Amino acid sequence: MSPAHSHSHSHSHSHSHSHTFHPGGPHTHDSAPDDSGQAEILDLDAEVLAEHIAAITAWLPLRSAPRRIVDLGCGTGAGTFALLDRFPDAHVTAVDASSGHLRLLREKADARGLGDRIRTVQADLDAQPWPDLGTPDLVWASASLHHMARPDRALADVHDLLAPGGLLAVVELDGFPRFLPADAPEGRPGLEERVHAVADRHHAEHVPHRGADWGPILAAAGFTVEDQRTIAVHIEGDRGPAVGRYAHAGLRRLRGGVASALSPEDLAALDELLDLDGPHSILRRGDLAVRTERTVWAARRA
Structure with missing residues (x-):
């Protein structure tokens, strides 16, 4: 399968993000109590979607290869390592609020012989002032801006941080990706969409910047948006066992936030999917796929 099916857009988008209780998105503020559970999902996200992340780094409209990169809300390092692979002469400053995520990132870096190319900084990006992050040529912010209380202020800080002509x-x-076909599971078809509907209601209240069209917000912060692209993701489950583990970890984390709002029948069906030893375990299904979209904005400091 092609790593990314891409098409550029010149009009505005409004996407609905459902990183319910922050699965799949790095923290930029206080970490969730279940730091290890989120780290597992971030690692699986990096493994399953590695080709798509690489496609995004290859697409970036850079004028020259960046030497100094900042990864804002780096999580456990999916973007950090993709950027180091893409730009072999670069050094990355990886920033996150979670000490646990940064520790895992550092362990991976040392294991890969990349420790001297990564600096980790623990920081709450909603706090002022920011720590010294240098003067990067490229700032990477993946699934992090919509978690911030004041993304407009953070973007103004990024604008001032970047070298002239630098790219954000x-x-x-x-x-969060969908994994099941619409008619699954047997007896409770459409379960996954109902789970996400509950999650979306939570986010409408608690994560007001999810689904934002970042183009006008970037322009207001002084950036010139040079390009915008939506990348469709569709990865069949037979690509490897990580797809099943990703589905299980994601739905298990979603369950923690939506259980009280589900019908007893839906909750029972979800628990059957999550029971690794049961006959209806999601890991036993042969019809899984990872389906979502990623949108990228490339914005330059004048």
Whole structure:
């Protein structure tokens, strides 16, 4: 399968993000209590969607290869390592609020022999002032801006941080991926969409910047938006066992936030999917696929 089916857009978008209780998106403020659970999902996201992340880094409209990169809300390092692979002469400053995520990133870096190319900084990007992050040529913000209380202020800080002519890449996921076909599971078809509907209601209240069209917000912060692209993701489950683990970890984390709002029948069906030893375990299904979209904005400091 092609790593990314891409098409550019010149009109505005409004996507609905459903990183319910922050699965699949790095924290830029206080970490969730279940730091290890989120780290597992971030690692699976990086593994399953590696080709798509690489396609985004290859697409960036750069004038020259960046030497100094900042990864804002780096999580456990999906973007950091993709950028280091793409730009072999670059150094990355990886920023996150979670000490646990940064520790895992550092362990991966050392294991890969990349420790001397990565600097980790623990910081709450909603706090002022920011720590010294240098003068990067490229800032990468993947699934992090919509978690911030004041993304407009953060973008103004990024604008001042960047070297003249530097590029900001904003990557946002169109909701946490779907994995099941519409007629699944047997007896409760459409279960996954009902789970996400509950999650979306939560986010409408608690994550007001999800689904934002970042183009006008970037322009207001002084950036020139040079390009915008939506990348469709569709990865069949037979690509490897990580797809099933990703589906299980994601739905398990979603369950923690939506259980009280589901019908007893839906909750029972969800628990059957999550029971690794049961006959209806999601890991036993042969019809899984990862389906979502990512939108990327490439914005330059004048």
